[in-house]
Amino acid sequence: MNTMKVNNAKSHFVAVASIAAELSAVMEVAKEISLAAANAKAIAFRAGEKAKGFQPITDFINELAKETIELVNDINQHAFRLYQLTVNEHRMSGAYYKFEQVAQNSTKMHYASSLTKPLNRAKINMLECRKEFNQSLSRLLEQLAEVMHPARAARVIAANSRIEASQAGEYLQGLQAVAESVDHAAQVIHEKVQKCRSALSVINLDS
């Protein structure tokens, strides 16, 4: 029982810590999108009439990138908080199981009954910690679902951009490249966020 708890805790630490790595990749990609949007704007400006349909799209891409960056910033902070809660929970439940062990081994000791209070307190602390951890975890999963929206929208826009690009004559290649890179970035974000979600899905703290 005790070993299992410890192993579980280990996987929590790894899961929560691994999110940070995935999220920093998402951040890089979101910045790429915003760069692509700036590029597209420049090309569309030069293309003038030929890329008229493209111009509002570039603004939209830029918006999406900004939104993603904001969301990821939020998620990062939240993930850090979750990490702190993981450490807390680990400490609290570690203490509780140790106290239980002491209680079992000191029934004959003169002052054994004085353990009851700290034992109960430790249990309450542990359960409270778990509750907070679980709440924080489900909030983080919600946020991760939210960050998928702009990524999905970006893919739709990328498809539209391709159509618009095909009417842009000599600017075709440039605009197509922009569409490609937005599409690629959106895919990467989708992938990374999915990874975060499945990493977190293994965590299950019974409260």
Place this chain on the structure above:
Amino acid sequence: MKITKIYEGAYQWIMYGRDPNKPEKIIDTNQYAVRTKKRCLLIDPGGVELFAPMLSAVLHDAPVEEITDLFASHQDPDIISSLGLWDQALPNAKLHASGLWEGFLRHFGCENIEYIPIADNGGVISLDNVEIQIVPAHYLHASANFHLYDPEAKIFMSGDVGAALEPAGVPVFVEDFDSHIEKMRFFHQRWMPSEQAKRVWIDKVRDLEIDILAPQHGRMFQGDDVKRFLDWFEGLQIGMAIKN
């Protein structure tokens, strides 16, 4: 855990050690407690692995709520890595340890326990009517390091000074000083870095009246063995690794 009363007057000194369930690769440690009427001071309460057997043993002598003070002679894991657990068990207790180690010791977890920083020149821990002196022992071996002296019980708790590396389960007092020397030599030569610190410490400790010198590892010294130890330590060249 073996429980040995080493002083019994208006209050008590108790030594806890020789834990038979200690994992093999962990260095054996001696923990001490000063138990007064309503309070209990745990001295170098030990590592994480030792927390459960240690608390269980202390419950023989004091209820949890009367364990009011902890003292850490220095920052080593065998001294105080159990802090995070005591922190949950004793939310109203105080930890007396060098101010220099505060930022380090807090890594073990110290949210509830009050950290009482000891200044470099030492101080006093008061328990009911008992005053335990905090004696500076810097560089012996940690750069910020303290020992405890109880002038009433005439007990000097010497941290890692006087330590010996011995197999598990040996007696708690030195019985034959000469044969004990080899068990102490490497420990002192390798873990004690400063000749100068050693000389200052010896001069200071020689002036104290000591019945029992109580180290954190190995056996305690009593009676004439205290002076024998001081003489031996004085003549020992320490800080050996520098030469290699």
